[in-house]
């Protein structure tokens with residue numbers, strides 16, 4: 239193993255090294271290790287929390303200390319950590335071959351006949367593709383390809399750890415791992431979701447309503463997978479509020495609890511937080527030919543990228559001070575600049591009065607020498623601050639000209655706290671990349687579109703289509719907005735001004751009552767009970783998401 243690679247990786251962040259709290263390691267061992275003869279693998283054992291928990295579990299199952307040998311194998315890349323694991327194993331009489339100081343991928347590719355286990359436990363590292371050392375990545379990716387997977391530049395290292403250690407399981411094997419909750423939602427894990435759904439016959443996921451790792455905002459789940467079970471196959475999600483609850487959890491109660499059928503598709507797993515009848519309702523709606531996706535009516539695109547907001551985005555005072563107001567363009571850069579579902583000149587002005595940075599510096603598209611003096615002065619100031627050397631600015635023909643300046647028909651927020659909305663643009667303002675830009679694909683009354691968006695059906699899907707990590711915010715890429723089912727009001731029977739005011743007063747339930755009645759019940763003729771279910775789905779998923787931010 240090259241020491242420079244290890245050195246590079248040997249910082250907590252780079253090696254994705256946040257160790258598992260003991261109650262979690264103990265729980266996973268209690269769940270996974272049920273027989274005194276099981277052969278156990280820990281593919282990235284760090285300083286040995288899982289190793290010690292597994293040893294204790296074997297002792298509990300009646301394995302005498304002198305019979306522990308050969309039951310456990312721990313792999314760890316960083317020598318110092320491996321040493322600590324060895325020391326802990328040795329304190330129970332296990333000799334040094336229990337822990338191997340190696341890259342996991344090299345280890346299993348050379349393991350030959352020794353590569354099969356009854357149980358895999360652990361908490362794989364979380365390292366992005368670009369920090370994932372080439373030597374390890376190449377092996378990992380080759381092995382993934384051998385089993386029919388196609389990793390790419392977005393693949394995080396925990397993915398090959400998960401699938402390749404799963405692949406080393408025996409017929410009735412079990413895998414219990416701490417995995418980033420993004421397994422549920424991210425696109426790069428879509429193939430992993432399908433792999434798991436096909437490879438295992440039962441999957442149990444334990445989630446926490448509060449974040450359980452103290453040092454990181456990364457949300458994790460406990461992924462408990464069983465290969466060949468004859469009874470109760472499927473998937474279930476068990477939600478717990480704390481580690482104390484985990485310690486008290488009765489494994490046989492979980493094993494008997496109901497499962498939902500496991501679909502072999504790439505859809506996000508967020509839906510498994512729902513009851514089976516709720517999942518069915520969403521599926522039925524998805525196949526209703528009357529309900530089109532948002533992409534039928536709108537194109538969603540990212541906002542403009544200034545390359546340096548600090549320089550390009552300015553307020554009235556700065557514009558006046560540098561005498562560059564004539565060389566600015568109105569831009570919205572923050573979600574809270576939108577209070578309602580329509581954005582008018584008054585809204586822009588009241589934001590500007592509050593000293594928001596609502597102007598983009600945009601000199602004429604000319605060479606520096608030909609620019610007005612005020613622009614030259616401001617650009618020179620920017621260069622003194624080295625703003626022109628940042629990547630986005632550096633690659634432009636003229637670093638001070640922000641490209642892609644088009645005024646959208648409407649805006650959609652990229653990140654939302656409570657719910658997504660379409661905001662009609664009645665100004666000539668553009669937006670930065672914190673806010674998506676919308677172009678209508680065909681002629682539509684903008685008010686009808688903005689109103690239509692505010693319904694329980696679209697909201698329910700938004701919680702499944704959007705992604706949330708740890709902090710409670712829901713994030714949408716443009717395509718994730720376009721993928722939302724969006725029924726459209728045919729007639730304007732709703733008082734737009736009233737709804738806009740209710741939104742400004744944050745009275746979303748009242749708004750949903752009005753729009754649901756008109757759009758879902760009167761127009762689409764959905765059953766009232768189904769509409770209530772859709773509202774409950776939205777509430778359940780959004781409350782769950784928001785609760786996690788209240789630590």
Ligand SMILES: C[S@@+](CC[C@H](N)C(=O)[O-])C[C@H]1O[C@@H](n2cnc3c(N)ncnc32)[C@H](O)[C@@H]1O
Nearest residue numbers: 254255256257258282283284315341342361363
């Ligand atoms: C998130 S920590 C978890 C450690 C331990 N499993 C636990 O739960 O306490 C991940 C560990 O993976 C190790 N690691 C990183 N890359 C590795 C590789 N290619 N092979 C083996 N171990 C690796 C890191 O050094 C780190 O100790």
